[in-house]
Amino acid sequence: AQKVTQAQTEISVVEKEDVTLDCVYETRDTTYYLFWYKQPPSGELVFLIRRNSFDEQNEISGRYSWNFQKSTSSFNFTITASQVVDSAVYFCALSGPISRDDKIIFGKGTRLHILP
Amino acid sequence: NAGVTQTPKFRILKIGQSMTLQCTQDMNHNYMYWYRQDPGMGLKLIYYSVGAGITDKGEVPNGYNVSRSTTEDFPLRLELAAPSQTSVYFCASSSTSGPLAPQYFGPGTRLLVL
Numbered sequence: 001a002q003k004v005t006q007a008q009t010e011i012s013v014v015e016k017e018d019v020t021l022d023c024v025y026e027t028r029d030t031t032y033y034l035f036w037y038k039q040p041p042s043g044e045l046v047f048l049i050r051r052n053s054f055d056e057q058n059e060i061s062g063r064y065s066w067n068f069q070k071s072t073s074s075f076n077f078t079i080t081a082s083q084v085v086d087s088a089v090y091f092c093a094l095s096g097p098i099s100r101d102d103k104i105i106f107g108k109g110t111r112l113h114i115l116p
Numbered sequence: 117n118a119g120v121t122q123t124p125k126f127r128i129l130k131i132g133q134s135m136t137l138q139c140t141q142d143m144n145h146n147y148m149y150w151y152r153q154d155p156g157m158g159l160k161l162i163y164y165s166v167g168a169g170i171t172d173k174g175e176v177p178n179g180y181n182v183s184r185s186t187t188e189d190f191p192l193r194l195e196l197a198a199p200s201q202t203s204v205y206f207c208a209s210s211s212t213s214g215p216l217a218p219q220y221f222g223p224g225t226r227l228l229v230l
Contacts, residue, residue, distance in 0.1 A: 009156070035218070045206065045221035091158060103149075103174065104219065106158035 004107035023092030120222035139207030148190040
């Protein structure tokens with residue numbers, strides 16, 4: 001069965017600090033996809049990134065970076081030099097192979113507070 | 117493009133009442149989804165549709181119904197509202213199925229059943 005665990009329910013950091021959001025997943029598939037979504041206070045979910053299971057190269061996009069490690073089944077998300085606008089709930093998600101027409105399984109989310 | 121729009125934004129229902137949550141997308145996406153998000157929980161899939169005229173159950177379909185008469189619209193109906201259906205409901209759409217196409221979400225409908 002597929003499962004996504006975000007053990008951190010809520011995190012608070014002071015602005016400009018770095019913060020890492022953890023995501024651990026379970027799957028029996030050899031081909032799968034991982035996602036991060038952001039849900040700001042407005043409520044709308046915003047797609048941030050998708051990675052496939054064959055690409056373990058870490059990715060950086062501005063202040064955001066993602067560390068994908070198959071050995072530990074983790075796909076962690078780091079925000080560098082955090083800003084108040086980063087305050088949101090962040091969801092990690094997992095999907096199976098394309099051929100199976102899978103739906104996306106979401107974790108419970110981590111609420112991030114960036115304090116000014 | 118407006119993307120995915122949902123109405124209403126907020127609604128209070130009495131137990132046993134019915135209502136329809138509206139969802140419209142203007143991106144010509146074939147795939148549409150309804151999720152619910154309970155406090156402190158992740159998203160759970162209620163129903164999804166792979167195209168006009170085709171719908172299927174997700175993880176938590178009981179108490180809900182959907183229809184997909186057009187590509188643009190995917191309404192979600194609650195026939196007999198129950199307190200357990202108090203939640204935030206998100207509609208989403210994607211151009212294809214599976215993980216290659218990210219899902220675009222609407223702003224959500226907050227529903228309170230008393």
